[in-house]
Amino acid sequence: MSLRYDAELLPDIKVVGVGGGGCNAVNRMIRAKIPGVAFVSCNTDAQALMSSDASARIRIGEKLTKGLGVGGDPARGERAADESRDELYEILRGTEMVFVTAGMGGGTGTGAAPVVAEIAKDCGALTIGVVTRPFAWEGARRRRQAEDGVARLKDKVDTLIAIPNERLMEICPPDATVDQAFETADEVLRQAIQSISNIISQNGSINLDFNDVRTIMSEAGPALLAVGTGSGDARAADAARAATTSPLLDQSIDGALNVLYSITHNGTLQLRELDMAARVVAEVVDPSANIIFGTVVDPKVGESVQMTVIATGFPPRAQELEDPREVRKFVEIGLPGVTSLEDADLPAFLRRNIRSLNSLSAGGNAAVAKLAERR
Secondary structure, three states: OOHHHOHHHOOOEEEEEEHHHHHHHHHHHHHOOOOOEEEEEEEOOHHHHHOOOOOEEEEOOHHHHOOOOOOOOHHHHHHHHHHOHHHHHHHHOOOOEEEEEEEOOOOHHHHHHHHHHHHHHHOOOEEEEEEEEOOHHHOHHHHHHHHHHHHHHHOOOOEEEEEEHHHHHHOOOOOOOHHHHHHHHHHHHHHHHHHHHHHHHOOOOEOOOHHHHHHHHOOOEEOEEEEEEEOOOOHHHHHHHHHHOOOOOOOOOOOOOEEEEEEEEOOOOOHHHHHHHHHHHHHHOOOOOEEEEEEEEOHHHOOOEEEEEEEEOOOOOHHHOOOHHHHHHHHHHOOOOOOOOOHHHOOHHHHHHHHHHHHHHHHHHHHHHHHHHHO
8 A cells, every 4th residue: 555545644634514504515525435534514503513514513603502592693603603713722732734714704703713723733744724615696795794804804814815705607407406506516615625535645756745735725815726637638738727717716827836737547547748747837827936736646536637727926906905005116126017006906817928928128129029020
């Protein structure tokens, strides 16, 4: 047996589902039999918690809620988690990596998830938030609560993956029921967490491990995670394109400073294919990005190739900077393509186009001649 599969050599990983949405996602992960991961379900609702398949179940806020829900109030969800801090510390102590998953917008998940993440960080774990934002038809109040919850959670985790449910409309069949839409949301959460877990636990000819993931995700802020599949002659490049342009992405991968990707194949991946996939990724991230890659052999993928991409280190957009002087700093230090405050709000690929056009103008006819020679 490979040493990679010795449980003593793998990090202690826990997935904590918080609230109804988080606990549903945990049930789906348990049924998928993700290797090397322990599961915890946290909820105020005793009846809902009884339906959890997790071996560890914590009913938070027993005194506050008397085993009932929090009525969609995130403040009560936060107080419920505060009441159960000792139990949460006990179950997370010694864990090296914690995923906190929840559906943002309700009461328990939105309010309690930041508390759970704070405790995980205090225990020394690499803490990753994997959450969903609500559908538009769930209402303005739920959307506002979700954004507030995401903002609070972002400050408590090393990195945050926020998946907008509204984007599921692009991958769900037109006749999908409401239940099927929420099941798809659970499935997306499962896929995100399993993709990272597999990178750590599965063998490959080019191995990635926990420290590689920590390098990319520790204190990294917002993150992008996507999975793409390709088949045929250009299967690796197609998988890379599918991952970097996934309809589920909440932001563009363009300009990322830290990238980890893993290619899963059946053992027949050629060097030429790996090179083509690597070029696709390199074209869309920052030219100076720290890129870590690996390969995993899994006969179950057949003749197809699957790529998992994790990206962090995105430059802040101008509207995210509270002080205009902060934007000016980016102009002064030479953020690529930024020559004005307006430029700082552009995606990196547009900034690169601006830089290219400026260089072309400066070079005059000589640059145009060189360009013509290459055509």
